[in-house]
Amino acid sequence: xxxxxxxxxxxxxxxxxxxxTVIVLNSDDDSMSVISxxxxxxxxxxxxGRAPHHLMLTPDGQDLIxxxxxxxxxxxxxxxxxxxxxxxxxxxxxxxxxxSPDAKWFVTTSDRLDRVDxxxxxxxxxxxxxxxxxxxxxxxxxxxxxxxxxxxxxxDSVVAxxxxxxxxxxxxxxxxxxxxxxxxxxxxxxxxxxxxxxxAEVDPADGHVIRTVETGRGAHNFLxxxxxxxxxxxxxxxxxxxxxxxxxLSVVRTISAPGGPDDMAFSPDGTELWATGRWRSQVDVxxxxxxxxxxTIPVGRSPHGIYVDAAR
Amino acid sequence: xxxxxxHRLGLLQGWIxxxxxxPLLYAFGLMDYADDVFDWxxxxxxxxxxxxxxxxxxxxxxxxxxxxxxxxxxAIRTDVxxxxxxxxxxxxxxxxxILAPAGYAIDRxxxxxxxxxxxxxxxxxxxxxxxxxxxxxxxxxLDFAEYWRHRLQHRLRWWWALHSLHHDQRQMTLWTDDRNHxxxxxxxxxxxxxxxxxxxxxxxxxxxxxxxxxxxxxxxxANVRLGFGRVGSWFLVxxxxxRVHHSLDHAGPPFDRAGGCNFAVILPxxxxxxxxxxxxxxxxxxxxxxxxxxxxxxxxxxxxxxxFRRLFxxxxxxxxxxxxxxxxxx
Numbered sequence: 001x002x003x004x005x006x007x008x009x010x011x012x013x014x015x016x017x018x019x020x021t022v023i024v025l026n027s028d029d030d031s032m033s034v035i036s037x038x039x040x041x042x043x044x045x046x047x048x049g050r051a052p053h054h055l056m057l058t059p060d061g062q063d064l065i066x067x068x069x070x071x072x073x074x075x076x077x078x079x080x081x082x083x084x085x086x087x088x089x090x091x092x093x094x095x096x097x098x099x100s101p102d103a104k105w106f107v108t109t110s111d112r113l114d115r116v117d118x119x120x121x122x123x124x125x126x127x128x129x130x131x132x133x134x135x136x137x138x139x140x141x142x143x144x145x146x147x148x149x150x151x152x153x154x155x156d157s158v159v160a161x162x163x164x165x166x167x168x169x170x171x172x173x174x175x176x177x178x179x180x181x182x183x184x185x186x187x188x189x190x191x192x193x194x195x196x197x198x199x200a201e202v203d204p205a206d207g208h209v210i211r212t213v214e215t216g217r218g219a220h221n222f223l224x225x226x227x228x229x230x231x232x233x234x235x236x237x238x239x240x241x242x243x244x245x246x247x248x249l250s251v252v253r254t255i256s257a258p259g260g261p262d263d264m265a266f267s268p269d270g271t272e273l274w275a276t277g278r279w280r281s282q283v284d285v286x287x288x289x290x291x292x293x294x295x296t297i298p299v300g301r302s303p304h305g306i307y308v309d310a311a312r
Numbered sequence: 313x314x315x316x317x318x319h320r321l322g323l324l325q326g327w328i329x330x331x332x333x334x335p336l337l338y339a340f341g342l343m344d345y346a347d348d349v350f351d352w353x354x355x356x357x358x359x360x361x362x363x364x365x366x367x368x369x370x371x372x373x374x375x376x377x378x379x380x381x382x383x384x385x386x387a388i389r390t391d392v393x394x395x396x397x398x399x400x401x402x403x404x405x406x407x408x409x410i411l412a413p414a415g416y417a418i419d420r421x422x423x424x425x426x427x428x429x430x431x432x433x434x435x436x437x438x439x440x441x442x443x444x445x446x447x448x449x450x451x452x453x454l455d456f457a458e459y460w461r462h463r464l465q466h467r468l469r470w471w472w473a474l475h476s477l478h479h480d481q482r483q484m485t486l487w488t489d490d491r492n493h494x495x496x497x498x499x500x501x502x503x504x505x506x507x508x509x510x511x512x513x514x515x516x517x518x519x520x521x522x523x524x525x526x527x528x529x530x531x532x533x534a535n536v537r538l539g540f541g542r543v544g545s546w547f548l549v550x551x552x553x554x555r556v557h558h559s560l561d562h563a564g565p566p567f568d569r570a571g572g573c574n575f576a577v578i579l580p581x582x583x584x585x586x587x588x589x590x591x592x593x594x595x596x597x598x599x600x601x602x603x604x605x606x607x608x609x610x611x612x613x614x615x616x617x618x619x620f621r622r623l624f625x626x627x628x629x630x631x632x633x634x635x636x637x638x639x640x641x642x
Binding site: 028072090092093112113114115129131134135153154176177194195217218236237239259260278279280281298301302 | 319322323325326327329330334335338341343344346347350351354416419420423424428
């Protein structure tokens with residue numbers, strides 16, 4: 001226990017700037033793992049605040065926002081070192097966070113409080129607060145920044161909200177426990193149907209399901225390759241990652257990813273896929289050329305959001 | 313070593329979850345609860361670890377310097393049943409099914425109106441980087457709350473009716489701590505849960521608190537001739553300190569003022585501050601005078617029924633009488 005105590009106290013020391021920093025949020029430990037991407041070692045584990053789940057870069061790329069759902073705050077972190085720069089309190093239960101493509105709106109979904117908050121991104125001032133059916137979860141934006149689409153996990157549906165007015169445009173059932181949602185280049189939505197083994201392609205105009213594509217049990221989240229040539233789907237129950245052709249949505253291959261893969265990120269050179277393994281307190285590093293598991297990195301409990309910083 | 317052990321325990325949990333629990337949640341359409349079930353499974357595993365740690369620490373001490381021989385094994389078996397049923401099953405269930413959703417509902421109602429309850433480490437931002445100091449503050453606050461809950465258990469007639477089950481035991485061992493009526497456990501969970509919500513204890517911090525409380529409480533009930541001396545008695549409840557609380561002379565009615573003493577759970581300081589400390593260095597026999605050893609030897613279910621019977625009697629309207637206070641259950 002003493003070692004644990006000592007570790008908890010000493011890890012609060014800020015780390016120096018690093019190349020290829022990887023940051024992982026340990027949602028059950030209230031901590032942030034700072035990992036060296038090049039030698040795949042955890043350098044430090046820093047207390048960050050309550051229930052950190054997701055993280056994203058600010059539109060200008062200067063800060064990494066860590067959303068502390070339990071702490072009701074955003075923490076602005078140096079993306080290259082993991083050093084904490086400032087905290088923005090009074091952001092209620094920011095479980096998932098997202099900026100609209102035009103960087104005008106900042107949206108938070110609160111799966112604990114069952115609501116969606118739409119902020120004016122310039123000053124993080126609240127524009128609209130919407131009460132939702134249970135567990136609003138992931139989000140995707142229309143390319144023109146007019147609408148946000150949010151999965152409502154406990155009511156098996158997706159809701160479309162007009163960002164400027166805060167009005168709900170439609171709510172449609174899409175399948176059991178929908179989670180991740182992503183806008184395809186063709187302008188349709190794809191949704192990970194976690195309570196089943198498929199993703200659903202959804203029409204953003206009215207929310208009707210166009211078709212379903214089988215990926216793996218517990219289809220959860222999406223990550224598109226930067227070159228637009230592949231779409232990755234994590235399957236939480238099957239512990240696999242499906243690789244899809246984004247144009248046709250057909251499954252090209254399936255990769256094993258132990259530990260219930262959740263969020264994903266690419267290594268800066270694009271040759272590796274890093275995925276958080278929620279159930280095993282580890283990060284999986286997968287070689288994209290071969291699909292082989294190159295290694296696992298032990299981190300804190302229930303690792304969720306992951307960010308890989310490119311060398312600057 | 314400890315962090316390595318915790319990591320391995322986490323891997324074991326992950327393996328059980330992935331192979332046995334998650335497929336079930338998936339099959340029954342309960343994937344919404346996957347994260348919650350995963351978290352609470354950890355709390356339950358910690359409960360199990362806490363029991364094992366307490367046993368490994370206390371049992372050798374009991375063998376080393378017992379206060380009294382282990383005579384009534386049937387009564388001890390009842391206490392072991394209490395530990396297994398309540399600690400590993402009922403209490404996590406109460407917290408998971410009743411308290412957590414209630415807490416969420418309150419949070420939801422408050423926060424929709426823009427009221428955002430802040431946790432202690434948010435009032436004092438410097439604490440955010442010192443999780444252990446925050447944890448220590450939480451433990452002191454919760455222990456203070458436990459002191460007063462315990463005082464009320466002895467003060468209020470109906471609550472003593474339930475709590476007297478705990479004091480029936482004449483053969484105190486490391487297992488005795490869990491001998492509590494189920495209603496008493498529900499009350500404790502609500503009490504601690506409400507305070508934890510108020511001061512903002514993060515559920516993830518509970519496992520450490522559970523293990524610490526568990527160890528101190530098991531040790532304080534252990535059958536071991538052990539005191540912590542004049543100085544130590546200021547800081548931690550010892551088996552000797554708590555044995556005086558359980559003594560035949562102090563546990564009975566009329567409740568906490570006339571004779572009751574040493575109510576603290578972890579920090580004896582509360583008894584010293586509020587005038588209930590008894591600087592007695594003896595190891596007296598324990599139990600309630602009016603209750604023979606037979607009561608302690610009842611099986612688990614019989615004992616629970618007996619608790620309801622005592623509660624019913626305590627709640628029954630009494631005729632006004634100038635005579636002495638009659639203990640419920642007699």
